[in-house]
Amino acid sequence: xxxxxxxxxxxxxxxxxxxxGLMGQSYPGKPKIIRCHSLEKETFSCWWKPGSDGGLxxxxxxxxxxxxxxxxxxxxxxxxxxPNSCYFDKNHTNPWTTYNITVMATNEIGSNSSxxxxxxxxxxxxxxxPVNLTLEIKTSASITNLWAKWSPPPIADVRSNSHxxxxxxxxxxxxxxxxxxxxxxxxxQYKVIRVQRGVKYVVQVRCMLDLGKWSExxxxxxxxxxxxxxxxxxxxIIKCRSPEKETFTCWWKPASDGGYPITHTLLYSKxxxxxxxxxxxxxxxxPNSCYFDRKHTSFWTIYNITVKATNEMGSxxxxxxxxxxxYIVQPDPPVNISLELKKSVNRKPYLILTWSPPPLADVRSxxxxxxxxxxxxxxxxxxxxTVFVGQQTQYKMFSLNTGKTYxxxxxxxxxxxxxxxEWSPEKYIQIPTEYRVKDMVVWIVVGVLSSFxxxxxxxxxxxxxxxxxxxxxPPVPGPKITGIDKHLLQRGKSxxxxxxxxxxxxxxxxxCEELLVEYLEVEDSEEQQLMPSRDHGHASKNIxxxxxETDSDSGRGSCDxxxxxxxxxxxxxxxxxPSTLQTQxxxxxxxxxxxxxxxxxxxLTSEHRIIPVNNENPRxxxxxxxxxxxxxxxxxxxxxxxDAHTITLSAxxxxxxxxxxxxxxxxxxxxxxxxxxxxxLENRGEMENFHSKxxxxxxxxxxxxxxxxxxxxxxxxxxxxxxxxxxxxxxPAVLLKCKENSGQxxxxxxxxxxxxxxxxxxxxxxxxxxxxxDAHNQQASVPQEPAVETPQNxxxxxxxxxxxxxxxxxxxxxxxxxxxDYMDPSSFMPPFK
Amino acid sequence: xxxxxxxxEYTQKIPREELTHLILRLLQAWKEPLSHxxxxxxxxxxxxxxxxxxxxxxxxxxxxxxxxxEKVTEKARSMGIIIDSLNGTASSEAAGLPISNEAxxxxxxxxxxxxxxxxxxxxSYLKILKCRIMPENSC
Numbered sequence: 001x002x003x004x005x006x007x008x009x010x011x012x013x014x015x016x017x018x019x020x021g022l023m024g025q026s027y028p029g030k031p032k033i034i035r036c037h038s039l040e041k042e043t044f045s046c047w048w049k050p051g052s053d054g055g056l057x058x059x060x061x062x063x064x065x066x067x068x069x070x071x072x073x074x075x076x077x078x079x080x081x082x083p084n085s086c087y088f089d090k091n092h093t094n095p096w097t098t099y100n101i102t103v104m105a106t107n108e109i110g111s112n113s114s115x116x117x118x119x120x121x122x123x124x125x126x127x128x129x130p131v132n133l134t135l136e137i138k139t140s141a142s143i144t145n146l147w148a149k150w151s152p153p154p155i156a157d158v159r160s161n162s163h164x165x166x167x168x169x170x171x172x173x174x175x176x177x178x179x180x181x182x183x184x185x186x187x188x189q190y191k192v193i194r195v196q197r198g199v200k201y202v203v204q205v206r207c208m209l210d211l212g213k214w215s216e217x218x219x220x221x222x223x224x225x226x227x228x229x230x231x232x233x234x235x236x237i238i239k240c241r242s243p244e245k246e247t248f249t250c251w252w253k254p255a256s257d258g259g260y261p262i263t264h265t266l267l268y269s270k271x272x273x274x275x276x277x278x279x280x281x282x283x284x285x286x287p288n289s290c291y292f293d294r295k296h297t298s299f300w301t302i303y304n305i306t307v308k309a310t311n312e313m314g315s316x317x318x319x320x321x322x323x324x325x326x327y328i329v330q331p332d333p334p335v336n337i338s339l340e341l342k343k344s345v346n347r348k349p350y351l352i353l354t355w356s357p358p359p360l361a362d363v364r365s366x367x368x369x370x371x372x373x374x375x376x377x378x379x380x381x382x383x384x385x386t387v388f389v390g391q392q393t394q395y396k397m398f399s400l401n402t403g404k405t406y407x408x409x410x411x412x413x414x415x416x417x418x419x420x421x422e423w424s425p426e427k428y429i430q431i432p433t434e435y436r437v438k439d440m441v442v443w444i445v446v447g448v449l450s451s452f453x454x455x456x457x458x459x460x461x462x463x464x465x466x467x468x469x470x471x472x473x474p475p476v477p478g479p480k481i482t483g484i485d486k487h488l489l490q491r492g493k494s495x496x497x498x499x500x501x502x503x504x505x506x507x508x509x510x511x512c513e514e515l516l517v518e519y520l521e522v523e524d525s526e527e528q529q530l531m532p533s534r535d536h537g538h539a540s541k542n543i544x545x546x547x548x549e550t551d552s553d554s555g556r557g558s559c560d561x562x563x564x565x566x567x568x569x570x571x572x573x574x575x576x577x578p579s580t581l582q583t584q585x586x587x588x589x590x591x592x593x594x595x596x597x598x599x600x601x602x603x604l605t606s607e608h609r610i611i612p613v614n615n616e617n618p619r620x621x622x623x624x625x626x627x628x629x630x631x632x633x634x635x636x637x638x639x640x641x642x643d644a645h646t647i648t649l650s651a652x653x654x655x656x657x658x659x660x661x662x663x664x665x666x667x668x669x670x671x672x673x674x675x676x677x678x679x680x681l682e683n684r685g686e687m688e689n690f691h692s693k694x695x696x697x698x699x700x701x702x703x704x705x706x707x708x709x710x711x712x713x714x715x716x717x718x719x720x721x722x723x724x725x726x727x728x729x730x731x732p733a734v735l736l737k738c739k740e741n742s743g744q745x746x747x748x749x750x751x752x753x754x755x756x757x758x759x760x761x762x763x764x765x766x767x768x769x770x771x772x773x774d775a776h777n778q779q780a781s782v783p784q785e786p787a788v789e790t791p792q793n794x795x796x797x798x799x800x801x802x803x804x805x806x807x808x809x810x811x812x813x814x815x816x817x818x819x820x821d822y823m824d825p826s827s828f829m830p831p832f833k
Numbered sequence: 834x835x836x837x838x839x840x841x842e843y844t845q846k847i848p849r850e851e852l853t854h855l856i857l858r859l860l861q862a863w864k865e866p867l868s869h870x871x872x873x874x875x876x877x878x879x880x881x882x883x884x885x886x887x888x889x890x891x892x893x894x895x896x897x898x899x900x901x902x903e904k905v906t907e908k909a910r911s912m913g914i915i916i917d918s919l920n921g922t923a924s925s926e927a928a929g930l931p932i933s934n935e936a937x938x939x940x941x942x943x944x945x946x947x948x949x950x951x952x953x954x955x956x957s958y959l960k961i962l963k964c965r966i967m968p969e970n971s972c
Contacts, residue, residue: 246841
């Protein structure tokens with residue numbers, strides 16, 4: 001209740017006041033004494049803070065009383081200490097009294113007084129802070145000290161200097177929080193020991209009178225303590241060198257920096273002398289060096305050299321270095337390195353490397369003698385090869401890899417007492433590659449020639465291939481029967497030809513069919529004898545063939561044809577034997593063909609069956625087997641497959657004569673295969689058994705004969721009878737000797753009597769002439785093969801030529817033509833009718 | 834001691850004859866000390882044999898060298914290259930080398946050091962002399 005009442009009263013009062021305030025005028029607020037203090041105990045001042053002025057000008061008055069006295073005094077001085085202050089000067093200040101001070105604020109409306117303030121002068125004494133604080137660093141003997149100096153606070157009243165202040169200093173390093181407070185005393189300076197280097201310090205100072213309070217701290221002062229404050233370390237002398245044995249230079253390594261700039265001095269003394277000199281020239285040779293020129297260089301004396309480093313803190317001296325100039329010579333590298341390529345006597349190239357000594361070295365007077373050494377390596381190589389050259393300034397290099405690049409360096413040294421110079425800059429050398437023109441030319445020529453030769457060889461091979469093969473493997477030469485007129489053959493008229501051959505009435509007419517023909521087969525056992533004269537290769541085959549046949553034949557003996565043959569046949573005659581060469585038999589047959597109508601030697605048809613043999617290109621030709629009628633085909637495999645000669649039928653090309661002649665001339669083992677044959681036959685359209693390979697191959701006519709030997713080999717049919725004589729004149733007939741009738745041959749029914757054969761029924765197998773006895777002469781039922789059959793057979797096979805030999809050699813007839821194996825069939829055959 | 838030129842210029846300034854004499858004098862001066870030295874070190878057991886033989890070999894070289902120089906000088910004199918104005922005989926001063934029979938004033942290493950230096954002097958003088966007398970000979 002009370003609270004509520006008081007609060008409500010306060011609210012009312014506030015409202016009244018604000019009402020009054022709003023109205024703008026009221027009595028002043030209560031001032032407040034802020035502070036009273038005395039600087040030096042003899043005077044003091046008080047300050048107050050005024051309250052609100054109430055909107056009206058306000059006066060402030062200060063009243064005080066001393067101790068417990070009743071008298072109230074007013075402030076003697078309002079101005080000295082500034083506004084709202086009261087200054088009590090000396091006269092009014094009594095340090096041992098207590099003042100009771102109040103301030104009253106007065107305005108038109110009313111007044112207000114502050115609370116009383118009891119002031120004891122002694123307790124309010126507080127001097128100002130000291131001023132002019134300075135800091136200084138002093139280092140002595142490598143110890144750094146910090147000096148702080150200041151001045152006492154200023155006093156208005158100068159005359160009273162008797163104040164003794166007591167000071168206090170505090171410092172701290174920047175960044176730290178805690179101050180180190182040092183009691184200084186009454187001095188106005190202080191030396192701070194134990195100062196860390198490289199640290200910034202903050203210093204403040206304050207003072208106090210003998211009574212009272214401490215003043216405020218003065219403003220801060222900061223200072224940086226420098227680092228490294230020490231004398232330098234010991235320098236060292238690195239080396240001394242003379243480039244030309246006339247001057248020399250010494251270099252040293254400077255001492256570490258002690259925080260201050262360092263200067264170096266070089267001092268030297270000579271052997272035997274006491275005096276110490278300083279370096280004459282610090283500059284010429286660069287920093288940290290000393291250059292001794294000619295005047296200051298003495299040889300054969302020892303120099304004692306030292307270097308001294310000095311800085312603000314102190315100095316230091318290096319160790320002594322003893323030098324005798326004669327032994328410290330190190331020249332510069334050689335210069336003017338040049339290369340020259342030269343050719344020696346035997347055309348081998350070599351390099352001459354020349355150089356000159358370094359420019360400073362005086363080699364000419366002999367004062368300095370240099371020795372050289374060079375090193376070289378391949379550009380892509382790894383190891384250097386070092387060569388000591390001596391005192392000469394050139395070097396010859398042999399046996400270098402041509403085309404490669406070398407790197408060369410040279411250095412030199414005095415011949416005695418010195419050290420090697422630096423290597424000269426790298427010199428690159430390219431060895432030129434030697435094109436030996438001679439070698440190239442030789443190789444080129446060789447290459448061209450060989451290629452040329454190869455070309456020629458291959459061309460020859462291509463063109464003359466046949467001939468080469470023929471040269472290597474010669475065929476059996478053909479028959480050398482001549483006698484047929486080439487032109488006749490060429491003309492191609494069979495009748496004329498046949499008439500020339502002496503065959504009249506050829507082909508045989510049908511008369512022959514009626515006749516029983518006794519087959520006589522003439523043995524060609526001469527083959528064995530005559531073989532050596534011929535190609536063995538071919539004959540061997542014949543031989544092979546023969547034994548088969550002869551085995552079957554038992555009719556040998558006195559009637560053997562060999563004996564007869566041996567008598568009759570000579571030389572060229574032998575050729576006519578069927579045993580020898582089939583070609584001859586062909587020719588024989590062919591000869592017989594031409595113009596001899598009576599002869600039936602050939603089982604060839606007349607006109608279109610004449611077989612030309614190409615004369616120009618003798619090639620292999622195969623003899624076609626004489627194709628006999630199949631049923632009565634005594635097969636004699638006389639022909640050899642190898643050298644069978646093809647004689648093909650051709651109507652257009654009648655070259656029989658040339659064949660006969662030509663073959664002999666050429667005597668080629670291989671007869672030309674006629675391409676014309678091929679054509680002609682094709683024209684015919686009947687090429688049953690004709691296999692032709694053009695060009696170089698032998699036309700091998702299919703030979704029935706060898707294939708089917710067996711069925712046709714009828715031993716019965718084969719009967720060899722020796723020719724008794726050949727009768728030419730009246731009734732040309734071949735008289736055969738009697739033949740022993742072995743009884744095997746049924747057909748021979750007339751034993752002992754000689755038989756006359758005037759007709760050739762057929763030609764078997766190139767060398768067997770199947771003779772027919774004349775019908776009216778004999779009555780022997782000699783089975784005769786109808787001659788008609790043969791032409792038919794022959795007709796059937798165009799391609800196959802039937803050539804057979806007359807085994808017998810009608811020598812009498814043909815003796816006239818010795819040069820040619822010509823048999824005139826007309827001599828032993830009556831003309832056919 | 835002997836006064837010897839201490840540098841190239843001094844050496845080149847000296848006339849040839851004087852240089853020749855100087856060389857000869859140097860060589861002469863070292864004869865005796867070397868022989869003394871040889872005798873001295875022979876008694877030293879601690880030295881290896883190589884050093885002893887080498888020392889002896891070098892000691893023998895010096896008189897030979899002197900003889901050679903004398904011969905060359907004679908030849909040069911005869912050819913007129915050198916005009917002998919001084920007395921050719923080498924003085925027996927043995928100057929410059931504090932060797933005495935009584936005591937070795939010098940230690941062995943010092944002795945060797947001095948010898949090395951003087952031999953280098955002789956060599957340099959000879960080379961300069963050579964190039965002055967016969968400049969075409971690789972000078």
